[in-house]
Amino acid sequence: MPLAKRKKSAKKELIIKKASAMFREKGYPATSMRDLAEEIGLEAASLYNHIQSKSEMLQEIIFRTADECLQHLESLDEEDTNCVAKIESLIRFHVRMMLNRFDDYYVMTNEWIHLKEPHLSHFTGKRRYYVQKMESIIEAGLGNKTTNPGMSYTAMLTILAAVRGLEFWHRSAKKIAPGTMEDNMVALLISGLTDDKVFPSLKK
Amino acid sequence: MPLAKRKKSAKKELIIKKASAMFREKGYPATSMRDLAEEIGLEAASLYNHIQSKSEMLQEIIFRTADECLQHLESLDEEDTNCVAKIESLIRFHVRMMLNRFDDYYVMTNEWIHLKEPHLSHFTGKRRYYVQKMESIIEAGLGNKTTNPGMSYTAMLTILAAVRGLEFWHRSAKKIAPGTMEDNMVALLISGLTDDKVFPSLKK
DNA sequence: CCTACCGATCGGTAGG
DNA sequence: CCTACCGATCGGTAGG
Structure with missing residues (x-):
């Protein structure tokens, strides 16, 4: 060039x-x-x-970031680790995206509503694919006899939302180090999924 | 009148x-x-x-809703239940606010950045007070010898973020009933906080 | 990369 | 509660 x-x-x-x-x-x-x-x-x-235009910039920011997330998800498929390890990898990936690529990740998760068609449908389609795949990984981690209906869906929503919520930590004085925050998130969310009182059938 | x-x-x-x-x-x-x-x-x-103006409407929506949340928090103080029960009450309150008062709750949590001064500072001040009080309730629930630094802060953020994330469930086909969703959230978040592997010192 | 400018739309007001 | 209209600002273009 x-x-x-x-x-x-x-x-x-x-x-x-x-x-x-x-x-x-x-x-x-x-x-x-x-x-x-x-x-x-x-x-x-x-x-x-x-x-080209204001909206083109929004599209570029959002689709670049979305494709990075999708790429990580596909790479997870090729690993032969167990499902709990995959869930942990998902959590760590999203926490790091939120920390290292704060602006882009935030814009993707909060400003996608301002995409114009056909880009809006294009994005929601990709997102639907992503969350379904993520949910199925969690479901596999929970085993066949989950106690609560829709728990894998709830867990998927909670993980993604928890990462998005790091926005407030990012804006604040940041008394907690990034690595500690990442470990805390993993501990809190994984322990919820591996708690025998809630999920007696979990395959560890 | x-x-x-x-x-x-x-x-x-x-x-x-x-x-x-x-x-x-x-x-x-x-x-x-x-x-x-x-x-x-x-x-x-x-x-x-x-x-009076467009911005006045935003203020009314946000401060009315914020005051409802603060009122619930104060009422919690007067109960003499244990700390885990208080945390559960907090989770259930926010989930119900998100479900029954969807528009107002969403506007408060997502549109507060568009408040003009002095209302912006007024709001962030109230929010700071709220989250600190909420964190101290969680900290009391964890006991004195918490293993991870900043875990009560992480848990507070995660709970509030998880509720905010119900937006996607609300927008979607809603295969899961509201009551089930509420129970799932409580199970997932409370079990994370009461898991002995993560918090061996928790007072039940 | 700038000056000059376009039509459209914004929140809000005057006056009835 | 409407008609008529204000100044300001928007995303974007023409022409150099």
């Missing part, structure tokens, strides 16, 4: 990165292209030399 | 209820007063005979 094109592409990445931070901070509809341009040091009109 | 005033106040409540539903569905900044007016069957200008 010629130098000029590589530079332009690098600038596009910078713009999208700043956009992700602002979408996270103020929400997509409340972020104006003029705010974004100022943050970067351009006039608003100049942004359009690098990006 | 004279009849005319009572009627006007009832219409205000109707407007705020519709506003809550729209703020939840599309987000506060993406909801226009013209959309809201159309939903109710008025011209946009006529809304201002009943409400």
Whole structure:
């Protein structure tokens, strides 16, 4: 790729990165292209030399991040570890995404409603696929004779929600170290799934 | 109160209820007063005979709901049940708020960022008070010799986040009944807190 | 990459 | 409760 094109592409990445931070901070509809341009040091009109539109940026942020999650899920399939280990891997992956890729992950989980069709359906379709697969991994971990109906669904929702809730920890003074937080989440959520009082049939 | 005033106040409540539903569905900044007016069957200008401004509606929705949560927390103090029962009561209260008062609860937890000062600080102050009190209840439930640092904080975050995550269940086909969902959440989150492998010192 | 500008839409007001 | 309208701001384009 010629130098000029590589530079332009690098600038596009910078713009999208700043956009992700602002979408996270103020929400997509409340972020104006003029705010974004100022943050970067351009006039608003100049942004359009690098990006197509505001909505295109939202799409890029969300689908890139979603595809990373899907890729991790597929890679889990190829491992031959037991199901509890797979659930732990899922928790750790999402916690790390939330910590290391805070803006992108937050925008994906909170701003996807502002996608326009057909991208909105495209996203919800991918998400439906992801959560179903995740639920089936949890279900396999619980064994055949689960006591409560819909518990694998509840657990899947709770894990994803718990990670999303780390937003408040991220915003706060952060008295707890990232590694400790990750371990705490695993302990709390896995122990709930491996507690014999709730799930007497769990295969350890 | 004279009849005319009572009627006007009832219409205000109707407007705020519709506003809550729209703020939840599309987000506060993406909801226009013209959309809201159309939903109710008025011209946009006529809304201002009943409400002061768009932001005033957001404030009313959020602070009313927040005060209900605070009131429940204070009432917990007066009970002399043990700490695990208090945690269970907290979980059940929030799950029910999420189910029965979906729009208001969702707007409070997701749209508070769009409050203007001084209301924004007012809200974050109340929330800080709430979560600290909630954390101290959980900490008391864990006993003095908790194994992991910051576990009561993690548990508090996880409980609140898990309830917020019920949004996806609410949007979905709802194969699981509300009562079952509530029981599942309690089982999953409480068992995590009462698991001797994680918390050997828990006072039951 | 900027100046200049477009049509559309926003929250809200005046006046009846 | 409506008509008519305000200034501000939005995403985006033309033309250089």
